[in-house]
């Protein structure tokens with residue numbers, strides 16, 4: 001895992017300041033049906049390579065971020081505020 | 091070639107130059123009745139029991155690297171059947187019974203050592219929950235003893251009983267639990283399966299799965315195309331990737347777990363001890379090194395290496411449990427990729443294709459399960475119905491709401 005995670009608000013910070021939640025998949029609408037909710041709660045792409053994940057900057061700005069990280073090399077390609085771009089929240 | 095006292099003496103007299111290889115290195119045949127993907131403990135055990143118990147012939151195990159290169163050769167060797175839930179307990183107890191007869195069964199010294207597994211507790215609430223688990227185990231016919239502080243003190247006097255934050259109140263002991271030499275388990279099953287003419291094909295990575303009319307008909311590999319009557323997946327940390335080749339998305343995440351070995355010491359820790367107040371557990375190998383580990387690093391990973399922050403955390407927890415560890419030097423550390431399921435329990439089930447079988451979701455408890463996992467998976471493949479101790483490990487349990495969450499953590503794999 002990379003030692004630093006870039007936060008759009010705080011800059012590059014040690015990864016120990018963050019807590020990982022997991023796959024950043026969009027939350028279905030409340031009435032989306034059992035299949036959509038089953039997929040959201042339980043199924044994962046679990047890729048070997050780039051992956052969008054929720055990370056919380058717990059010991060910093062306390063914002064939820066979407067971090068694009070490679071699960072093999074641990075390179076971080078992008079990091080953005082989860083709310084700002086209207087994407088899903090955890 | 092069978093091992094016996096006589097064969098060891100005779101081979102010793104001839105300078106140990108006459109031992110033969112334990113398994114062949116065959117070229118892959120064009121097709122097999124059963125193709126097993128993954129030559130870890132579970133894949134090899136499955137092949138062994140399929141051939142030996144269920145009489146299936148013409149089996150291949152395809153392993154992308156070499157036998158023992160995956161988690162089967164990376165784990166901390168602990169076996170136990172101290173589960174609480176009725177979906178889990180009979181299965182892990184079957185595994186324990188198979189461990190108890192394994193070395194005679196496959197004629198290989200796996201150093202099965204029932205030295206006892208002790209889980210420490212540090213609060214009244216934890217004592218109550220361990221009591222409940224111990225009672226559940228006993229109701230299933232599994233041995234469990236609740237030890238008070240004095241009894242733990244007589245076993246392990248060097249633990250930090252007076253720890254200001256987490257004083258040790260006692261522990262739950264399973265005397266039949268213990269350790270097994272993990273490499274020898276892989277080798278023993280490989281050798282055993284080879285004895286029943288199973289082809290163990292190493293350096294053979296499955297790269298795609300060919301399907302036709304709702305069936306798997308074969309696999310593309312780095313050693314060419316191999317046809318199959320039935321296809322069984324036992325790829326542990328790579329389960330999601332292999333299942334995706336057949337168009338199946340699994341309730342799994344892959345995570346890295348680290349382990350550590352210290353320099354060799356004189357006999358110090360007789361059994362396995364786990365800290366109840368932090369992420370740490372330890373035993374001592376027969377060579378003298380302390381073998382220990384903690385929790386997952388916490389983020390999805392396919393890299394078989396971990397982070398320094400986790401190393402520090404494990405060392406701190408270890409020191410909180412055994413202050414004397416502060417003078418210990420660590421020799422080696424490594425990581426393995428765990429197939430963490432959404433409820434912390436495994437899947438042994440048929441897949442969405444007619445002849446596809448799935449064995450996955452072992453989290454960090456899959457080594458102890460190796461014999462029962464192989465046995466039950468072989469049963470499923472041979473008979474198309476689950477073994478009675480593995481009925482609950484269905485793939486559709488998540489959809490149907492029958493999750494088996496021993497830890498009560500919910501659908502958050504890095505917490506199981």
Ligand SMILES: Cc1cc2nc3c(=O)[nH]c(=O)nc-3n(C[C@H](O)[C@H](O)[C@H](O)COP(=O)(O)OP(=O)(O)OC[C@H]3O[C@@H](n4cnc5c(N)ncnc54)[C@H](O)[C@@H]3O)c2cc1C
Pocket residue numbers: 127128129130131132133152153154155156158159160161162163164165166167168169294295296297324325326327328332347348349383424425426427428452453454455456457458459
């Ligand atoms: C550090 C650590 C400590 C652990 N400690 C314990 C413990 O004390 N007790 C316990 O019970 N469990 C423990 N475990 C868990 C246990 O090791 C695993 O759950 C178990 O070994 C998984 O089953 P396996 O042996 O079949 O896996 P593996 O040995 O990983 O076998 C899977 C095999 O599939 C192969 N494969 C993957 N993809 C492909 C492909 N495309 N084509 C061909 N082959 C492929 C891999 O190369 C691998 O050899 C630990 C794990 C780790 C990493």
Ligand SMILES: [Zn+2]
Pocket residue numbers: 007008009010011057060061062063
């Ligand atoms: Zn921040």
